[in-house]
Structure formats: C-alpha cells, structure tokens
Amino acid sequence: MAVISYKCPNCDGELVFSPATQNFKCEYCMSTFSREELEAMKQDLAAEEPEAAGGQTGEQAKEQQSEYDGVQEEAVAYTCPSCGARIVTDGTTAATFCYYCHNPVVLSGRLSGEYLPDKVIPFAIDKKEATQKFLDYVHSKKFIPRAFFRKQQIEKLSGVYFPYWVYACTMDGTMDAQGTNIRVWRSGETEYTETKYYQVEREGTVELHDLTKNALKEANQKLAEGVLPYDLTKMEEFHMGYLSGFQAQRRDVDQEDLAQDVSQEVKEYGRQLLRDTISGYSGVTVNSHNLKMLKESWSYVLLPVWTLTYKARNGKFYYYSMNGQTGKVYGELPVDYKKVGIVGGIVALIVLILFLIGGLLI
Ligand SMILES: [Zn+2]
Numbered sequence: 001m002a003v004i005s006y007k008c009p010n011c012d013g014e015l016v017f018s019p020a021t022q023n024f025k026c027e028y029c030m031s032t033f034s035r036e037e038l039e040a041m042k043q044d045l046a047a048e049e050p051e052a053a054g055g056q057t058g059e060q061a062k063e064q065q066s067e068y069d070g071v072q073e074e075a076v077a078y079t080c081p082s083c084g085a086r087i088v089t090d091g092t093t094a095a096t097f098c099y100y101c102h103n104p105v106v107l108s109g110r111l112s113g114e115y116l117p118d119k120v121i122p123f124a125i126d127k128k129e130a131t132q133k134f135l136d137y138v139h140s141k142k143f144i145p146r147a148f149f150r151k152q153q154i155e156k157l158s159g160v161y162f163p164y165w166v167y168a169c170t171m172d173g174t175m176d177a178q179g180t181n182i183r184v185w186r187s188g189e190t191e192y193t194e195t196k197y198y199q200v201e202r203e204g205t206v207e208l209h210d211l212t213k214n215a216l217k218e219a220n221q222k223l224a225e226g227v228l229p230y231d232l233t234k235m236e237e238f239h240m241g242y243l244s245g246f247q248a249q250r251r252d253v254d255q256e257d258l259a260q261d262v263s264q265e266v267k268e269y270g271r272q273l274l275r276d277t278i279s280g281y282s283g284v285t286v287n288s289h290n291l292k293m294l295k296e297s298w299s300y301v302l303l304p305v306w307t308l309t310y311k312a313r314n315g316k317f318y319y320y321s322m323n324g325q326t327g328k329v330y331g332e333l334p335v336d337y338k339k340v341g342i343v344g345g346i347v348a349l350i351v352l353i354l355f356l357i358g359g360l361l362i
C-alpha cells in the first residue's frame with residue numbers, strides 16, 4: 001500500500017498542513033507551499049517513479065478490500081518512508097506519525113476506491129491555539145484533577161480527521177388534518193359553545209441538508225457528535241495533503257448501515273415541518289401524512305477534531321474534544337472528589353461558624 005510523506009524540495013524535511021495559513025509548511029526550513037505547488041511536486045515525483053505513479057493495481061485494491069472485509073481490528077504494519085521503521089496501525093488509521101522519527105505519514109491506500117472521501121474541512125485551529133483553548137476551558141471548570149492538564153498530558157492533544165457521512169434529501173410531503181376553533185359565550189342564563197371544524201391540507205417540497213453522522217464504529221458517539229455542527233459551506237475537495245501532520249481515520253460505517261435510521265429521522269423532520277405550517281386553530285388533529293423521497297445524496301467527509309483522552313486512576317476514560325474548525329468544545333471531564341471535599345468542608349465550616357455567631361448573639 002502506498003505511504004505518502006510530503007517532502008520539502010528545499011531541505012527534504014517533512015511538509016505538514018498549517019491551519020493558520022491554510023498552506024503547507026516545512027517544519028525545518030520554514031518554507032511554505034500552496035496546495036497547487038504540492039500537487040505539482042507529487043506529479044514530478046510520479047514522473048520519476050512510474051511505479052508509484054501507476055496508483056493501485058487491481059491486486060492491491062483487492063488486497064485492501066480483503067483487509068477491510070477481514071478482521072478490521074487487526075493491526076497492520078507499513079514502512080515509514082523517512083526512516084524505514086515499521087509503523088503499526090489499526091484497520092481504520094489513514095494518517096498518523098512514525099513512532100520512531102515522528103514524521104507524518106499518510107496511508108493513501110486506506111483512502112482510495114470507495115474509501116476516498118468526497119470532501120474535507122481542513123483544520124482552521126492549530127495546535128498552539130487548541131492547547132490555549134483547552135487550558136482556558138479547564139481553568140474555567142472546578143474540581144478537575146491536576147493530572148488532567150499537566151504538561152505531559154496536554155502534549156497528547158491530537159488533531160484527528162474523523163470520518164462522517166453528510167446526508168441531504170428532497171421529499172414531496174402531504175398532510176391532511178382537522179383544525180378546530182371553539183367559541184363560548186353567554187346570553188342570559190344560557191351558555192353557548194360553537195365548534196368550527198376546518199379541513200386542513202398541506203402539500204409541499206421538503207428539502208433537508210447537512211445532516212451529519214459519525215462514520216466510525218469505535219468512535220465514542222458522544223465525542224464524535226458532540227463537536228457538531230461544522231460550517232459545511234467551507235468544505236473543500238478532498239486532498240491527501242491536508243492530512244499531513246495530523247491523524248486521520250477512515251470510515252468503517254457504510255451508508256447502508258445508517259440508511260434506515262436516517263430515513264426515519266428525516267421523515268420525522270418532514271412531518272414536523274409540515275405540521276408547523278398549520279396554525280390559527282385551537283386544536284389540530286393530523287389524520288394522515290405522507291412523505292415521498294424524490295432525491296437523496298450521501299457524501300463521505302473528513303472533519304477536523306482536536307481530542308484528548310485521559311485515563312483516571314479508577315480506570316475510567318474521560319475525554320475532551322474540540323471542533324477543529326469552530327473551536328466548539330465537548331467533553332466529559334473527570335471530577336476530583338478530594339477538591340470537592342475540601343470546598344464542601346469549607347462551606348460546612350462557614351455554616352458552623354455562622355451558627356456559632358448566631359448562638360452568641362441570642
Ligand atoms: Zn524545508
């Protein structure tokens with residue numbers, strides 16, 4: 001399988017995607033390159049090494065497919081193009097770092113064929129900013145154990161492209177309902193009630209888009225969906241170079257796995273949208289409704305997340321995650337009960353002192 005590492009033409013250092021400039025930067029000589037320049041370089045390389053340029057042979061593709069069909073959890077080894085060390089990954093890793101030379105590597109074969117993402121949102125927040133936001137966040141919270149944000153732990157903050165499915169559809173919707181309005185009035189000793197019945201019909205086209213679903217089975221569902229939403233208007237055509245310097249996971253959830261739930265979900269949205277157009281009655285009973293699917297589309301996208309996991313002394317995992325585009329934070333943080341205990345103790349003490357003072361005054 002092809003392993004890509006983007007090399008700087010000036011010094012042979014590693015090129016990584018820089019969120020701050022949205023360009024590609026050499027970490028050694030600080031040269032920067034645009035995406036177009038990076039692509040041109042890859043073509044030069046391809047001309048030199050026709051084998052690498054040929055892309056995948058049928059056999060390679062088959063091999064990859066059988067790897068996917070087989071045990072997905074199985075660790076798979078690759079050779080680092082920079083130092084020759086073996087890089088061991090799990091079945092869904094698509095970009096990572098070499099454990100020995102720490103150079104970024106992109107396992108391009110993992111993202112080919114049906115696993116080639118349609119779009120990507122490149123990171124807009126770099127590690128420095130992500131670290132600062134993390135510190136601001138934990139300092140704004142109380143009772144977080146110190147170990148959660150000590151330096152060693154913060155260094156583990158990783159930028160990961162997570163796989164998602166983005167869904168859109170157009171439906172034809174109809175709704176039949178009965179609306180009622182009731183008027184009550186008195187005349188002398190008699191109370192009158194007038195009930196008016198209305199036949200209400202609705203018909204319209206319902207369009208839904210940007211429904212985003214986590215496409216990685218092993219991902220913590222809450223983590224993967226807690227960082228939503230993304231500004232999907234900023235999506236770019238997928239390019240491997242964006243992954244350089246980050247980690248990336250490829251999807252292991254197929255659209256068929258989600259189709260049924262998504263279809264139910266959008267039909268419920270559609271029903272609600274139609275229902276919301278009926279107003280002006282004191283009571284509404286929906287007799288029937290129908291939503292006919294006219295058009296649907298699925299895009300496979302990689303979205304940027306900064307994540308940090310923390311294993312507490314009791315063995316429980318906690319995590320912090322941040323949307324790598326907007327900075328929205330989501331996490332389940334550990335609570336240091338010792339710290340809670342101390343504050344609790346202080347409150348109790350103050351109450352006790354107040355009681356004593358109260359006692360003295362009486
Ligand atoms: Zn360089």
Ligand SMILES: [Zn+2]
Nearest residue numbers: 080083098101
């Ligand atoms: Zn290496």
